[in-house]
Amino acid sequence: MENERWDVLLDLAINEAWKYQFLTYPNPAVGASLVIKNKVFVSAHKKAGSPHAEVNVLWDAFSFFHKTPKFTDSFEIHEYLIKHHNNFFNEAEMFVTLEPCSHIGKTPSCANLLKVLKPKSVTIGIKDPIKSHSGGVEILKNAGIEVNLLNDKRCFDLIEPFIKWSKxxxxxxxxxxxxxxxxxxxxxxxxxxxxxxxxxxxxxxxxxxxxxxxxxxxxxxxxxxxxxxxxxxxxxxxxxxxxxxxxxxxxxxxxxxxxxxxxxxxxxxxxxxxxxxxxxxxxxxxxxxxxxxxxxxxxxxxxxxxxxxxxxxxxxxxxxxxxxxx
Amino acid sequence: MENERWDVLLDLAINEAWKYQFLTYPNPAVGASLVIKNKVFVSAHKKAGSPHAEVNVLWDAFSFFHKTPKFTDSFEIHEYLIKHHNNFFNEAEMFVTLEPCSHIGKTPSCANLLKVLKPKSVTIGIKDPIKSHSGGVEILKNAGIEVNLLNDKRCFDLIEPFIKWSKxxxxxxxxxxxxxxxxxxxxxxxxxxxxxxxxxxxxxxxxxxxxxxxxxxxxxxxxxxxxxxxxxxxxxxxxxxxxxxxxxxxxxxxxxxxxxxxxxxxxxxxxxxxxxxxxxxxxxxxxxxxxxxxxxxxxxxxxxxxxxxxxxxxxxxxxxxxxxxx
Missing domain, CATH: 3.40.430.10 (Dihydrofolate Reductase, subunit A)
Known part of the structure; x- marks a missing residue:
């Protein structure tokens, strides 16, 4: 095979994140994609205070296959998914441009949500460069989720504004x-x-x-x-x-x-x-x-x-x- | 759900086809993508006389999951897949920017190959505007494959050079x-x-x-x-x-x-x-x-x-x- 092209899932996440570049201030631009039951979902973090990319894409996928309430609030979505996932995500493969957050801020921690939903694998563009936010990889690994940590230059570019305005x-x-x-x-x-x-x-x-x-x-x-x-x-x-x-x-x-x-x-x-x-x-x-x-x-x-x-x-x-x- | 985003599979096929725009002369630029066992494959027709987009993406997927010979010739790939597919593709969902060809030219007919491999669904950007090439949709439908025929403006753009140089x-x-x-x-x-x-x-x-x-x-x-x-x-x-x-x-x-x-x-x-x-x-x-x-x-x-x-x-x-x- 000439190219191993399932990495297109990360490309999709990166491109989706760019659509919201600058608009997520003071948060980073982050994109995520998910393949489940041969369907592909792509989403991004769109605005500070709104759900993170991972939550949006998990919710899109879950809502496609299930009748769900019309939630837009992160806490509501987290709580609903934790209660109703019923191992739905166990075969899912997730891709996210930035390490899922381990800290609880305006929205709950994505790593803790993923720990419960237990997708088959999470492929991560780059580690979170902000020390207090990182730790997501360890949480996922400890939960037995397969983690692929890339070091993708394009995912650094994506959050350069965030790195600079944070520091x-x-x-x-x-x-x-x-x-x-x-x-x-x-x-x-x-x-x-x-x-x-x-x-x-x-x-x-x-x-x-x-x-x-x-x-x-x-x-x-x-x-x-x-x-x-x-x-x-x-x-x-x-x-x-x-x-x-x-x-x-x-x-x-x-x-x-x-x-x-x-x-x-x-x-x-x-x-x-x-x-x-x-x-x-x-x-x-x-x-x-x-x-x-x-x-x-x-x-x-x-x-x-x-x-x-x-x-x-x-x-x-x-x-x-x-x-x-x- | 805000966007039904599994249509990104067609986007991927379109973007891949553009990489070979003009280079497929006298053939059209065509892209294809395939989701199977939660892996996504994307390919395109790259050059006249070389395999069509559908064949490339089927072969990429099959070669990822099986040990296969290093074929580059369309007839060899068709023959090998027909002999060895073993219903591998039955859950696959395929997306292709142009109707799979029904005619046998320098390469065998893609519609006839798909008829045998029987993917779950084939989503098609546009019908083949060349009468003698069309008929692919009917072949697939008659084989019991779910066919979604879109009428995607972007897929017309993609083959406008082909339409013009053909006529x-x-x-x-x-x-x-x-x-x-x-x-x-x-x-x-x-x-x-x-x-x-x-x-x-x-x-x-x-x-x-x-x-x-x-x-x-x-x-x-x-x-x-x-x-x-x-x-x-x-x-x-x-x-x-x-x-x-x-x-x-x-x-x-x-x-x-x-x-x-x-x-x-x-x-x-x-x-x-x-x-x-x-x-x-x-x-x-x-x-x-x-x-x-x-x-x-x-x-x-x-x-x-x-x-x-x-x-x-x-x-x-x-x-x-x-x-x-x-």
């Missing part, structure tokens, strides 16, 4: 461009991408933006498309003179800094820089990741120009491409 | 660009992409290129990186004066046309246009697809500029992105 801060640069590199001359991205940006703005602590963008576009920079919270704003500008009627200054419960340094960033954990050519040039070696929203349109307009290169971590194909680079 | 011809425009739309100033694509282009050149009948590119780059335009055959060349140019020492003129067993019309194209079935801004402008509404090789590098160079938009059919994430658009 200190994570900063990414977002740029919206046409397919041929035009970034000026009105809205470029699709509605779908604009909604995604608002979802991300709802999660970040601080949004950094250049002075000229504020003066020319007169933006609001909130998350109104998703009824989300508006992040604090740092206008990175030497010239501190702005028309205070620009909508971004009118948003309630938001701080706005106007500074010619980036020092304010140090008080925040999850920071997006929305910029163009100038900010990109200045900050390209300063940021952790770059995220490009690339629209499948070619314009008769000039491109942004600078020298840079990056590794593509992931591409989400939506109406536009969302390209995560490092 | 008349398929033409695509290939452009290699930096992430910010620069296309001039030396090699832009990765080694991996250059190799891919050579693999494609080995399959196409005719390569169309602009006169200036020939004069400036003095290319060979063959498939030497993969020891493949060099396609015929149409230099699309008003000025018919070329230095005959340019390497492309020295390649054996190749026709080279120098024309200011595209009429020669009508004698060919699978045509790639490798061009830049000018050819793109001229031919953007003439071609069936556009294929962009997008390198994750940003250059301090000017972009190509024109007005166009397309739908992204598929993105292959390799060292570069290969973006298939329509």
């Amino acid at each position: 200190d801060k994570f900063i990414f640069f977002k740029l919206a461009q046409s397919f041929n590199g035009a970034i000026t001359g009105g809205y470029i991205s699709s509605e779908d991408s604009l909604n995604w940006v608002h979802k991300v703005r709802d999660k970040i602590d601080l949004l950094v933006i250049g002075g000229n963008t504020v003066r020319i576009d007169r933006p609001t920079l909130d998350a109104r498309r998703v009824n989300g919270k508006a992040p604090d704003i740092l206008i990175y500008s030497k010239n501190k003179n702005f028309d205070k009627n620009i909508p971004l200054f009118k948003v309630k419960n938001r701080k706005v800094f106007i500074e010619d340094s980036l020092e304010e960033i140090n008080d925040y954990k999850f920071i997006m820089i929305e910029g163009g050519e100038n900010l990109y040039k200045k900050l390209k070696d300063f940021v952790d990741w770059k995220v490009f929203i690339v629209t499948p349109k070619i314009f008769d307009r000039i491109n942004y120009k600078l020298e840079d290169s990056f590794k593509i971590l992931h591409v989400e194909k939506r109406d536009d491409l969302i390209v995560f680079g490092k | 008349d011809k398929f033409i695509f425009f290939k452009l290699a660009q930096s992430f910010n739309g620069a296309i001039t100033g030396g090699y832009i694509s990765s080694e991996d992409s250059l190799n891919w282009v050579h693999k494609v050149r080995d399959k196409i009948d005719l390569l169309v290129i602009g006169g200036n590119t020939v004069r400036i780059d003095r290319p060979t335009l063959d498939a030497r990186r993969v020891n493949g055959k060099a396609p015929d060349i149409l230099i699309y140019s008003k000025n018919k004066n070329f230095d005959k020492n340019i390497p492309l003129f020295k390649v054996k067993n190749r026709k080279v046309f120098i024309e200011d019309s595209l009429e020669e194209i009508n004698d060919y079935k699978f045509i790639m246009i490798e061009g830049g801004e000018n050819l793109y402008k001229k031919l953007k509404d003439f071609v069936d697809w556009k294929v962009f090789i997008v390198t994750p590098k940003i250059f301090d160079r000017i972009n190509y500029k024109l007005e166009d938009s397309f739908k992204i059919l598929h993105v292959e994430k390799r060292d570069d992105l290969i973006v298939f658009g329509k």
Whole structure:
């Protein structure tokens, strides 16, 4: 056999997790898949406080084969599965991008749940790098579950933002461009991408933006498309003179800094820089990741120009491409 | 349950097929996946004359669970499976992007093989649009196999080149660009992409290129990186004066046309246009697809500029992105 391709189950978990990258803040992006009775289920952790990836995929599988209540709360699902599993999962093979958690936080411990449900095997992308969360592997092994611990580079990439914002801060640069590199001359991205940006703005602590963008576009920079919270704003500008009627200054419960340094960033954990050519040039070696929203349109307009290169971590194909680079 | 996600098996088959898009000429790109004993297998048709997707995935699965000879020939695999399957596949669920073929060509009929192996179910992306190939669904149903016939738009996209080159011809425009739309100033694509282009050149009948590119780059335009055959060349140019020492003129067993019309194209079935801004402008509404090789590098160079938009059919994430658009 040319390729041993049942590892596609981990690929599926990784790809599903990327769909919720940034949106799980302050939690990591985690995906899981499960094969049971020749059916494949895939899910992810979608939002802090909501069920972990493992719980979502276990519940999807259980609900497919059984009549179940419509639970969305982790504690309810854990309790229900522990009471009603009836050894249903004993032949299941599970794949998860990150070691199942051993600690009880906003949701109960996944490792303790798996210990009871006893799937045949759990294949794990990487160990949890946060000491206080790890220990899941031991719990599973002690329960007699076959554990395959991989050391998959892609699963590290997936949680790099989490590692960084947990320890200190994570900063990414977002740029919206046409397919041929035009970034000026009105809205470029699709509605779908604009909604995604608002979802991300709802999660970040601080949004950094250049002075000229504020003066020319007169933006609001909130998350109104998703009824989300508006992040604090740092206008990175030497010239501190702005028309205070620009909508971004009118948003309630938001701080706005106007500074010619980036020092304010140090008080925040999850920071997006929305910029163009100038900010990109200045900050390209300063940021952790770059995220490009690339629209499948070619314009008769000039491109942004600078020298840079990056590794593509992931591409989400939506109406536009969302390209995560490092 | 929020999503019924066992349809990911078809997604896997579709994505696997795209890896071999164009390379299966004159056959269609087809992918297949199979779940058996809680293991997932995914494969594709890789090359005309080699086993079909269904046969590859059946053989992968059978070889994983049994000691088997190292067969690569379709007839050998068919014969071996028919003789030794011992009802192994009866619980298997198969997914295939295109209706299993009913006709015997260079390889035996997949529908007849499945009829014997009798998997539990076969889920099919689309019916075979070529009348003489269809009939697979009926063969499977008559054998008592559960058949789910979808009508999946993505499976049509996958075989659009095949439909076009079977009936008349398929033409695509290939452009290699930096992430910010620069296309001039030396090699832009990765080694991996250059190799891919050579693999494609080995399959196409005719390569169309602009006169200036020939004069400036003095290319060979063959498939030497993969020891493949060099396609015929149409230099699309008003000025018919070329230095005959340019390497492309020295390649054996190749026709080279120098024309200011595209009429020669009508004698060919699978045509790639490798061009830049000018050819793109001229031919953007003439071609069936556009294929962009997008390198994750940003250059301090000017972009190509024109007005166009397309739908992204598929993105292959390799060292570069290969973006298939329509």
